[in-house]
Amino acid sequence: MPGEPQSKYDQKLLHVLKTSSAIFAEKGYHSTSIRDISRATRMSLSGLYYYFKSKEELLFLIQYHCFSTVMDDCRKLIADVDDPVRRLKLLIENHLNYFVNNMDEMKVLSHEANSISGEFFRKVNAKKRQYVDLVIDLLTEIARERRVKDVDIRVAAFSLFGMMNWIYNWYNPRKDVDVAGLSQNITRIFLSGFLGDKSIEAERLETGRESHLDRAVSIWQQ
Amino acid sequence: MPGEPQSKYDQKLLHVLKTSSAIFAEKGYHSTSIRDISRATRMSLSGLYYYFKSKEELLFLIQYHCFSTVMDDCRKLIADVDDPVRRLKLLIENHLNYFVNNMDEMKVLSHEANSISGEFFRKVNAKKRQYVDLVIDLLTEIARERRVKDVDIRVAAFSLFGMMNWIYNWYNPRKDVDVAGLSQNITRIFLSGFLGDKSIEAERLETGRESHLDRAVSIWQQ
DNA sequence: TCTATCATCGAACGCTTGTTCGAAACCTGT
DNA sequence: ACAGGTTTCGAACAAGCGTTCGATGATAGA
Numbered sequence: 001m002p003g004e005p006q007s008k009y010d011q012k013l014l015h016v017l018k019t020s021s022a023i024f025a026e027k028g029y030h031s032t033s034i035r036d037i038s039r040a041t042r043m044s045l046s047g048l049y050y051y052f053k054s055k056e057e058l059l060f061l062i063q064y065h066c067f068s069t070v071m072d073d074c075r076k077l078i079a080d081v082d083d084p085v086r087r088l089k090l091l092i093e094n095h096l097n098y099f100v101n102n103m104d105e106m107k108v109l110s111h112e113a114n115s116i117s118g119e120f121f122r123k124v125n126a127k128k129r130q131y132v133d134l135v136i137d138l139l140t141e142i143a144r145e146r147r148v149k150d151v152d153i154r155v156a157a158f159s160l161f162g163m164m165n166w167i168y169n170w171y172n173p174r175k176d177v178d179v180a181g182l183s184q185n186i187t188r189i190f191l192s193g194f195l196g197d198k199s200i201e202a203e204r205l206e207t208g209r210e211s212h213l214d215r216a217v218s219i220w221q222q
Numbered sequence: 223m224p225g226e227p228q229s230k231y232d233q234k235l236l237h238v239l240k241t242s243s244a245i246f247a248e249k250g251y252h253s254t255s256i257r258d259i260s261r262a263t264r265m266s267l268s269g270l271y272y273y274f275k276s277k278e279e280l281l282f283l284i285q286y287h288c289f290s291t292v293m294d295d296c297r298k299l300i301a302d303v304d305d306p307v308r309r310l311k312l313l314i315e316n317h318l319n320y321f322v323n324n325m326d327e328m329k330v331l332s333h334e335a336n337s338i339s340g341e342f343f344r345k346v347n348a349k350k351r352q353y354v355d356l357v358i359d360l361l362t363e364i365a366r367e368r369r370v371k372d373v374d375i376r377v378a379a380f381s382l383f384g385m386m387n388w389i390y391n392w393y394n395p396r397k398d399v400d401v402a403g404l405s406q407n408i409t410r411i412f413l414s415g416f417l418g419d420k421s422i423e424a425e426r427l428e429t430g431r432e433s434h435l436d437r438a439v440s441i442w443q444q
Numbered sequence: 445t446c447t448a449t450c451a452t453c454g455a456a457c458g459c460t461t462g463t464t465c466g467a468a469a470c471c472t473g474t
Numbered sequence: 475a476c477a478g479g480t481t482t483c484g485a486a487c488a489a490g491c492g493t494t495c496g497a498t499g500a501t502a503g504a
Contacts, residue, residue, distance in 0.1 A: 009450085028336065030252030034492065046494075047452045055492065111333075113391070114250065152399050154392075155407040162388025163381040169335070170380045177374050185377040193415025231480085256462065268464075269482045277462065451500070460491075469482070474475100 013051050016041055017062050018104075025104035025168075029059055029112045059112060060120040066105040067127045070098050074134075084141040088191070091135065093183045095164050100171070100179045107168040132157065139194070146195055160190050235273050238263055239284050240326075247326035247390075251281055251334045281334060282342035288327040289349045292320050296356075306363040310413070313357065315405045317386050322393070322401045329390040354379065361416070368417055382412050 006014070019041050023032050034055060038045050052058040074094045078087045099106045116124065135157045143153065163186050177185065228236070241263050245254050256277060260267050274280040296316045300309045321328045338346065357379045365375065385408050399407065 012451095028252065030250065031337075033490075035490085044453045045492090046454080049493075050451060115253075151410065152403065152407050155399060155404060156411060158388060158392045159385040159408060159411055161392075162384040162386070164384070166380060166384025166388060170376075170383075177377060181374065182377060185374050186381060188373065188418065189378060189381055189412065189415035191415070192418055193411035193413070196410065196414055234481095255460075257460090266483045267462090268484080271463070272481060446504085448503090449501085451498105453496105453498075455495095457494080458492100461489085462487105464487080465485095467483085469480105471480075472478090474477090 013061075016043075016048065016051050017058075017065065020058055021062050021104040021108050024059070024062070024112065025107040029108070029115045056116055056120060059108070060116055060124065062105060063109050063112070063116065063124050064127070066102065066109050067124060067131075070095065071127065071131055073098065074131075084138050084145065085191070088135075088138045088142065089187055091138070092160070092164065092187050092190070096167070096183045096186065097179050099164065099167060100173060100182065103168060103171075103173075106165075110165045110168060132161075135160065142194070148195060151194060151196070156194050163190060235283075238265075238270065238273050239280075239287065242280055243284050243326040243330050246281070246284070246334065247329040251330070251337045278338055278342060281330070282338055282346065284327060285331050285334070285338065285346050286349070288324065288331050289346065289353075292317065293349065293353055295320065296353075306360050306367065307413070310357075310360045310364065311409055313360070314382070314386065314409050314412070318389070318405045318408065319401050321386065321389060322395060322404065325390060325393075325395075328387075332387045332390060354383075357382065364416070370417060373416060373418070378416055385412060 016037075020032075020037050023036055023040060027036070034045055034048060037058075038048060041048070052061060074091055077090045077094050081087050081090060113124075113128075136153055139153050139156055142148065143151065167182070171182070176182070238259070242254075242259050245258055245262060249258070256267055256270060259280075260270060263270070274283060296313055299312045299316050303309050303312060335346075335350075358375055361375050361378055364370065365373065389404070393404070398404070
């Protein structure tokens with residue numbers, strides 16, 4: 001969907017999307033008013049509605065466009081790679097690279113996932129499911145190939161997404177390691193964690209005393 | 223702070239907090255009106271304001287109370303354990319156990335972190351920083367003890383938080399593995415990932431070609 | 445230059461929101 | 475049965491919200 005030189009209309013729409021993303025990322029979708037966006041884009045309230053039919057559609061446009069780009073880039077990147085481990089590494093690299101370079105949009109994608117509903121929600125979720133399934137398939141293949149045992153694939157997949165998508169909560173490009181380092185660290189932690197170090201496996205069960213598990217039932221449980 | 227039999231007032235306050243948490247978790251803080259809470263608790267609008275001074279204070283009370291409990295439980299659990307690896311395992315176990323048993327509150331804690339401001343924000347963040355520092359200290363100690371190299375401690379720490387805190391986005395107690403299994407999986411992935419499997423380390427650098435890193439710069443970057 | 449389409453705007457509407465206030469109702473110890 | 479504090483409530487307010495509408499300006503092909 002993305003690409004091509006773009007008309008005047010497309011350019012301005014993208015400008016609106018980018019500006020809105022920045023405000024959504026900072027204040028959150030629901031705390032951002034169309035008037036905030038109007039002020040930032042220097043357009044009138046009604047002028048904005050020429051580019052989207054509702055505030056929710058604006059959020060959808062941001063999310064859908066953002067997600068499409070990540071997935072298209074990813075597909076291109078792994079197209080002619082066979083080794084599933086390498087495919088996964090490239091996926092992680094691409095995801096984090098895009099995340100860091102488009103922090104606002106990705107934050108909006110990650111954090112406002114439940115702020116859309118109806119048909120909008122369905123469309124974004126369809127894309128999301130494709131992406132999740134891609135990772136699950138990769139992990140399944142890797143697990144078979146390398147004889148990984150005792151790991152729930154679904155837990156592993158979402159652990160990886162957790163590691164990657166959480167970064168908008170803490171990552172500071174000026175203080176922290178750069179994108180390459182970030183990819184390297186996360187890939188190393190997840191991948192050698194998933195494949196498993198046998199020396200760790202040995203001591204894993206020592207801690208499994210069930211007694212702790214019921215300790216932390218809190219005041220909330222009345 | 224938690225504990226003790228509690229007065230009538232305290233009980234009702236907790237009931238208000240718990241009910242509000244459930245609605246916040248489902249619809250989000252900003253999309254929830256005091257009228258929603260009024261309906262769910264069967265109290266009047268003004269009746270609610272006897273228990274909190276503002277909507278934001280209500281959110282603060284939920285977050286602060288929730289966080290205090292997690293940390294207190296954690297402290298008790300690791301109080302008389304020396305081995306830093308075991309301390310970390312217990313921390314993970316406690317965190318996930320509490321998360322799964324109090325999904326609503328923990329979702330509100332994780333997802334609405336930026337919905338409070340001012341003094342409220344400062345107070346919650348002070349607690350948060352204590353908790354983060356605890357994990358960072360543990361990881362530092364483990365890294366020294368086991369001679370872990372080439373891992374950024376900050377990245378590792380927040381990767382772990384990402385894995386743990388992301389679960390509200392996908393975990394379904396009825397479909398997925400139970401809490402014990404969840405802890406086991408996440409502990410295994412993170413810990414053996416952090417400690418590192420040397421056989422993985424060998425092939426790590428193969429993928430590091432920089433050429434990919436600039437590929438995914440998207441349309442957003444105009 | 446005329447015209448049709450594209451792009452923008454000011455002003456307003458109807459609705460929901462968080463919060464307040466003074467008065468009632470309830471409870472408890474005397 | 476009374477008094478005092480605790481708890482609850484109905485009704486209202488002001489402010490902000492997303493959205494619409496008809497009209498205006500800009501642009502470009504005939």
